[in-house]
Amino acid sequence: MGDSSSTSELRPKTWGGFWDIFGEVLVDFLEIQEGDRVFDIGTGGGSVLYPLLRGVRDSGQVIGVETCDHCAKATTAEIKRCKIKNAEVHFMDAREADFGGNSFDCVTAGFIGWDDYFDFDTLEYKKPDELMRSICRLLKPGGKFGMSTWLLQEDLDWMYRFLTSHSIECKRNYHIENEEGWRMILSEAGFRDIRVLTKSATYTYDTIDFWWKEMMDYDWLDDGENRDVITDSIKRDAFTSIQSNLTKEGGVPFKRDAIFVTAIRKDQTSSL
Ligand SMILES: C[S@@+](CC[C@H](N)C(=O)[O-])C[C@H]1O[C@@H](n2cnc3c(N)ncnc32)[C@H](O)[C@@H]1O
Numbered sequence: 001m002g003d004s005s006s007t008s009e010l011r012p013k014t015w016g017g018f019w020d021i022f023g024e025v026l027v028d029f030l031e032i033q034e035g036d037r038v039f040d041i042g043t044g045g046g047s048v049l050y051p052l053l054r055g056v057r058d059s060g061q062v063i064g065v066e067t068c069d070h071c072a073k074a075t076t077a078e079i080k081r082c083k084i085k086n087a088e089v090h091f092m093d094a095r096e097a098d099f100g101g102n103s104f105d106c107v108t109a110g111f112i113g114w115d116d117y118f119d120f121d122t123l124e125y126k127k128p129d130e131l132m133r134s135i136c137r138l139l140k141p142g143g144k145f146g147m148s149t150w151l152l153q154e155d156l157d158w159m160y161r162f163l164t165s166h167s168i169e170c171k172r173n174y175h176i177e178n179e180e181g182w183r184m185i186l187s188e189a190g191f192r193d194i195r196v197l198t199k200s201a202t203y204t205y206d207t208i209d210f211w212w213k214e215m216m217d218y219d220w221l222d223d224g225e226n227r228d229v230i231t232d233s234i235k236r237d238a239f240t241s242i243q244s245n246l247t248k249e250g251g252v253p254f255k256r257d258a259i260f261v262t263a264i265r266k267d268q269t270s271s272l
Pocket residue numbers: 019020023041042043044045046047048065066067068071092093094095109110111112131
């Protein structure tokens with residue numbers, strides 16, 4: 001990121017909160033090397049991308065991809081604002097990424113979710129894993145893959161229980177993956193030296209209003225919008241119910257647990 005990152009006005013803005021905490025953990029666990037060329041799947045607000053840039057330094061490069069147009073544009077604008085020269089984010093599905101085969105030292109995938117492909121309860125594939133196939137195509141033999149996924153999101157669990165107790169049929173909003181499943185996925189894809197780390201972090205939403213706003217950014221209903229069903233009276237009830245959880249300063253603390261997995265691509269091609 002060069003010298004530009006050291007001045008605070010040029011510090012890139014991310015989604016903050018849990019994203020930054022766990023983005024740092026993933027990059028530390030990966031032991032990224034100076035000069036590495038890294039492919040970041042689902043860059044979002046850049047909570048993995050910016051720590052990666054600190055690791056690869058000026059001689060390395062990070063290429064991010066995003067299927068959310070708004071996220072790709074916002075993070076590209078931040079990269080430009082902060083005068084970062086060795087990072088770019090493309091509006092693109094990682095499954096279709098065409099940046100040259102065997103060309104990345106490292107691929108990261110922070111909180112992408114693999115439940116479309118793999119059933120973590122039965123430990124079976126639901127369909128061919130096109131995303132892992134693309135990762136194997138992009139990574140150099142001997143290159144590293146690193147990912148993170150949720151084990152627990154207390155704040156989302158709280159909302160799910162709260163809405164359900166008000167007879168609102170809603171989504172849990174996250175799927176729990178596990179170490180066993182990830183060991184299977186990576187072994188079958190032709191990776192070795194699989195390492196796993198579990199981390200827990202408590203994050204405190206500064207105010208009750210901020211916590212509510214963040215919770216309402218999730219789509220709780222299968223069809224229809226939150227505001228059609230989560231009325232002002234339900235919101236008032238939520239504010240009353242959450243009072244017993246508040247910190248002295250009025251913050252709303254919640255715990256999230258994540259697992260991080262890294263592995264090295266074997267020299268021979270995978271079976272995918
Ligand atoms: C939960 S966010 C995590 C963002 C970031 N990786 C982090 O850890 O802070 C996951 C992002 O991945 C993106 N995404 C999911 N599948 C993708 C794919 N196949 N290709 C590119 N982006 C994808 C989503 O649009 C979303 O913004």
